[in-house]
Amino acid sequence: xxxxxxxxxxxxxxxxxxxxxxxDGLDLVLRPGEVHGLIGPNGSGKTTTLNVISGYYQxxxxxxxxxxxPLAMGRPESRAGQGIARTFQTPRIIGEAxxxxxxxxxxxxxxxxxxxxxxxxxxxxxxxxxxxxADARLALQAVGLEALAGFRADRLQHSELRFVEIARxxxxxxxxxxxxEPAAGLSAExxxxxxxxxxxxxxxxxxxxxxxxxxxxxxDICGHVTVLNLGRVLAEGRPAxxxxxxxxISAYLGA
Ligand code: ADP
Numbered sequence: 231x232x233x234x235x236x237x238x239x240x241x242x243x244x245x246x247x248x249x250x251x252x253x254d255g256l257d258l259v260l261r262p263g264e265v266h267g268l269i270g271p272n273g274s275g276k277t278t279t280l281n282v283i284s285g286y287y288q289x290x291x292x293x294x295x296x297x298x299x300p301l302a303m304g305r306p307e308s309r310a311g312q313g314i315a316r317t318f319q320t321p322r323i324i325g326e327a328x329x330x331x332x333x334x335x336x337x338x339x340x341x342x343x344x345x346x347x348x349x350x351x352x353x354x355x356x357x358x359x360x361x362x363x364a365d366a367r368l369a370l371q372a373v374g375l376e377a378l379a380g381f382r383a384d385r386l387q388h389s390e391l392r393f394v395e396i397a398r399x400x401x402x403x404x405x406x407x408x409x410x411e412p413a414a415g416l417s418a419e420x421x422x423x424x425x426x427x428x429x430x431x432x433x434x435x436x437x438x439x440x441x442x443x444x445x446x447x448x449x450d451i452c453g454h455v456t457v458l459n460l461g462r463v464l465a466e467g468r469p470a471x472x473x474x475x476x477x478x479i480s481a482y483l484g485a
Contacts, residue, residue, distance in 0.1 A: 234435060235262045235313060235405030236297025243282055243292035252278040253289065254461035260406055265428055265438045267448040267469075270458035276441045277319065279458070280408050283439065284316045285309040296405075313405030317412060321391040325384030329375065329394055332383050333366040336401030369397040373427060389416050396427065406437045413444040425451045449473060 238260040245253045253275045260266050260283075268276050281287040283294065285306040294301040302308055315336075323332055370376045373393040378386060383394065392412055399407055409428070413421045425447055432438050442448050448455060449469045456466040457475075465475045 235437065236299075237261050238283070238314075238406055238437065239295050240279075240283070241293050241295075243279075243289045243294070245278060245282060245287060245289040245291075251461050253282065256292070256458075256461065256463065258456060258463075260437045260439055261454075262405065262437045263432050263435050264453045265432045265440055265451050267452035267455040268439060268441045268458065269443075269445070269448055269455065270464070274458040275461040276458055277410060278461075280316065280410050280439065280441055283309075283406075284314060284408055310402060313402060314408065315399035315402040315404035315406070316408040317392070317395040317399055317410060319410045319414070321388070321395045323383045323391050323394060325382065327383055328379065329370065329381050329383050329386065330363065330366050330379040332394055333369050333397045333401060334362050336369075336398035337362050337365055365401060366397070369400045370394075372400060372430070373397045374423065389420050392416065392424075393427075400431070404436055406439065407431060408439045408441075410441050411443060412440070413442055413447050421447055 240256055240258040243253050243256040243258075244251065256275070256279065258266075258279070268279060270276055278287060282289050285301070285303070285308065288303045294303075296312060301312065324335075327335075367376060367379060370379055373396055375390060375393055375397065378390065383391065386394065392415070396407075396409070396412070412424055412428075416424060421444060428438055428440065428451055440448065440452060452469055454466070455469050455472040457464045457472060465472050
């Protein structure tokens, strides 16, 4: 993994869809090596926040910075170039390709850079094909799926595809990894493995943003938790501090 990235800071982020304020003045700090949980009821702005950090949405107000360096708005590819990787709520996988090929895509420059950058880096990329494959096998090993490398991806179960997506994101050796409900549809045993994997990833220095409904997983593995409600921070702090807030629990449960 990359050594000690600077903190990733969101300041005063506001994003509205028409008249609806999905995020309303959000401050958030992600730190290297820390698992940061983002929780809140449906519609509270969690996925929108993740989309802002990964560059898929452009906020109307506020700023994002990696250390002192502002992040350019509206360019998911350049976010990947800065070491910010993500997974999706519904895994985005090429069914006709093998599991290994799907993971290798995460490490190809063309998959992430602008066209101009891809042209400049293409020769190196071709020469590195073998290395890319070796890296992909290591990433699959990290998520415990090396035995499935040669399978067509559409033969895998949904839960396995979630781990394939994480392997693909690891190919970037991300400074920050954004996970959008990775535990959805997983069995209790798979969630335990997922928690262990996220711990290992953060122990290597990657900062993780975990958007998740599964409260046990959040409180179990996060060093910091932010609770959103109506696009604003309702509470934040260490898991024990956040748990102590009565209003947090009721908002989280939607009561
Ligand atoms: P969460 O992830 O916490 O469930 P979201 O970030 O998905 O919440 O959504 C926050 C609010 O923004 C919701 O009211 C949702 O309906 C709205 N929203 C999200 N994405 C869009 C979009 N692309 N267009 C219009 N409204 C959206």
